Amino acid sequence: MFTPEIIQRFEQTPTPFYHYDLGILKETLSVLKTEADRYNYHVHYALKANVNDTILNTIREYGLGADCVSGNEILKAKECGFESESIAFAGVGKSDREINIALDNDIFCFNCESIPEIEVINELAMSTNKVAQIALRINPNVNAKTHHYITTGLEENKFGINMWELEDVVNKLTDLSNIELIGLHFHIGSQITDLSVFKGLCLRVNEIQEWFVQRHFTLQHINVGGGLGVDYETPDNNLIPDFKSYFGLFNEFLNLLPNQQLHFELGRAVVAQCGNLITKVLYVKKGVNTNFAIVDAGMTELLRPALYQAVHKIENLSSTNNEQKYDVVGPVCESSDCFGKAITLPETQRGDIIAIRTAGAYGEVMANGYNLRELNEVLFT
Numbered sequence: 001m002f003t004p005e006i007i008q009r010f011e012q013t014p015t016p017f018y019h020y021d022l023g024i025l026k027e028t029l030s031v032l033k034t035e036a037d038r039y040n041y042h043v044h045y046a047l048k049a050n051v052n053d054t055i056l057n058t059i060r061e062y063g064l065g066a067d068c069v070s071g072n073e074i075l076k077a078k079e080c081g082f083e084s085e086s087i088a089f090a091g092v093g094k095s096d097r098e099i100n101i102a103l104d105n106d107i108f109c110f111n112c113e114s115i116p117e118i119e120v121i122n123e124l125a126m127s128t129n130k131v132a133q134i135a136l137r138i139n140p141n142v143n144a145k146t147h148h149y150i151t152t153g154l155e156e157n158k159f160g161i162n163m164w165e166l167e168d169v170v171n172k173l174t175d176l177s178n179i180e181l182i183g184l185h186f187h188i189g190s191q192i193t194d195l196s197v198f199k200g201l202c203l204r205v206n207e208i209q210e211w212f213v214q215r216h217f218t219l220q221h222i223n224v225g226g227g228l229g230v231d232y233e234t235p236d237n238n239l240i241p242d243f244k245s246y247f248g249l250f251n252e253f254l255n256l257l258p259n260q261q262l263h264f265e266l267g268r269a270v271v272a273q274c275g276n277l278i279t280k281v282l283y284v285k286k287g288v289n290t291n292f293a294i295v296d297a298g299m300t301e302l303l304r305p306a307l308y309q310a311v312h313k314i315e316n317l318s319s320t321n322n323e324q325k326y327d328v329v330g331p332v333c334e335s336s337d338c339f340g341k342a343i344t345l346p347e348t349q350r351g352d353i354i355a356i357r358t359a360g361a362y363g364e365v366m367a368n369g370y371n372l373r374e375l376n377e378v379l380f381t
């Protein structure tokens, strides 16, 4: 990934900054499309993972739809050329303004999470003479076996409608003239690396679908959300996620009704591996039991390690020999501002270029201005 020419460009660019390798993004999209097209699956890109314009435009060129979790993401998707009929709108707390943005743009589907929400969408749709297409986000009570902060498919989570509420929801729908139920939606968590979890989801979806069939509902689509994980520890071994096994598994285990479409909402798996956070070593400081490599990026530029103990591979691109262990830390006055403890790196000194890998998803989008810090301009190769 890092040729001598690219490393030279890194050295000449003000740090910290995000680097995106568009070649890797395109290869990822090309494999994703090939594998999804085998079964006519529809993939929506979850914008929240990365909303960089160049990245969004590239993703749209490969024919993916958009999965949005805010009104502004819907506007962004439209601005980058995504078709309204490819936009799904999810989220447990949609505001009136956001619902109106979605209605104005005639999006494909609202993924709804509660009766009060559906009532408000009905009201707002009525006042603009529209019929809102909705899918019910159902909580399948399947454990994603991922970090508890990014587990969303258990009854104890705030997300979705629980099975024991379904009867009420479905009864309610018959009273709402400006709502059309067109699908079922599931999203059980993120960074799921154990594919058997998705098999479990398929089996649950089959049972839930049966519940609807018995009540004579035939729904146009099922949306199984996103969550496919990526290899953070050894990214070079798995730069392209295993889309073949992922989609193949749904084909094998999920029972669709005749003419029913299957939709996905992938974020991380699309963009994680094409991005790196590039930072420079400011100081190397001796600690009691360790050396600290203090870099000029921190939790303000990449929040994932501080937020959910995420691991990112860290590489020193300027040095090669005499390996030692370092705690790689940022400049912010928080002990959680640490990218990795006891990381083996070649001997590291002030000025060395460090790449924090697999940072394309939930990286730049979560950067914030704490300490009045600022990111530098993105570099594409």
Ligand SMILES: *Cc1c(COP(=O)(O)O)cnc(C)c1O
Residues within 6 Å of the ligand: 046, 048, 049, 067, 069, 090, 091, 187, 189, 190, 191, 225, 226, 227, 228, 265, 266, 267, 268, 269
């Ligand atoms: C976050 C999210 C996604 C994308 O998750 P990834 O793990 O990035 O694939 C998809 N759907 C919904 C509803 C989400 O909240």
